Amino acid sequence: MNMIDKKINNSTILIVNDITQTLNELLPFYSPHNIRIIKNEEKEEFQILQANQAIKEAYIASNEDKYIFLCGSTFRKEAQNSLLKVLEEPPKNVIFIILTNSKSSILPTIYSRMPFKYLKTSSLKDEISLDISKLDLKDIYSYLKENQKISKKDAKAVIESILLKVNKQKIKLDEKQLDLFSKSSKLLELNSRPINILTTLLLSLSNTKK
Structure with a gap:
């Protein structure tokens, strides 16, 4: 619509x-x-x-x-x-x-x-706007600043969106990064601050190459 x-x-x-x-x-x-x-x-x-x-x-x-x-x-x-x-x-x-x-x-x-x-809707797009293959500290800072009050529900959607982008861009994650994705979802369920979890996750991806 x-x-x-x-x-x-x-x-x-x-x-x-x-x-x-x-x-x-x-x-x-x-x-x-x-x-x-x-x-x-x-x-x-x-x-x-x-x-x-x-x-x-x-x-x-x-x-x-x-x-x-x-x-x-x-x-x-x-x-x-x-x-x-x-x-x-x-x-x-x-x-x-x-x-x-x-x-x-x-x-x-x-x-x-x-x-x-x-006019922004609370439901996030299927694909995150960040370019994971070229992620730098400026991109991360801008994204986190804009989403500093993100809810647990939307943070979960962001994590899923990042994974979709990783797959689309054919980025290979190491075991440590994959483990971090798994832990991120669990930490959200334990009511850790969503912005802190996203910060850790995005920083771990900042040096990832295709």
């Missing part, structure tokens, strides 16, 4: 599970020549380059409403600071729609000035 069932006509922040899916649900409500989609084609992070593109696009005059979609799993602080003025006082007919996976990545100065819709 679609999370988006109508056109969004005002500048808004959307916190979503899947940015691409949300875009696919939104775009049919708009005329193609009235939209601009700005995202980082190389990384999932919205950086200063994308911010500069957005500012430039915003100041191109338009007689019709122009919808600028700013898309990023996370948004770099410097990029947001450079966008602050144009988001607070957008040019005539310009409407910004921010699509992101993480509420915590949006600066309070922006979050407090733009309305938002929290």
Whole structure:
């Protein structure tokens, strides 16, 4: 079932599970020549380059409403600071729609000035967004920060999701790592803190190669 069932006509922040899916649900409500989609084609992070593109696009005059979609799993602080003025006082007919996976990545100065819709569902996707084969400390930190209040139920789903990704990417786990997966589920049943268990598990996978 679609999370988006109508056109969004005002500048808004959307916190979503899947940015691409949300875009696919939104775009049919708009005329193609009235939209601009700005995202980082190389990384999932919205950086200063994308911010500069957005500012430039915003100041191109338009007689019709122009919808600028700013898309990023996370948004770099410097990029947001450079966008602050144009988001607070957008040019005539310009409407910004921010699509992101993480509420915590949006600066309070922006979050407090733009309305938002929290569309993330509590049920996790079958496949975790992390690339296990290229997992580094920055990825782990960002993921854990976003999920620091994760429930026991969702933590179990994450562990299952990680295993699915490991199998899909044909990653070979050693006995110690396999044992850790088994222990993680048992520790959750014993009411250990889910975030601590996920931290240990992800750190153990950070040096795993395909």
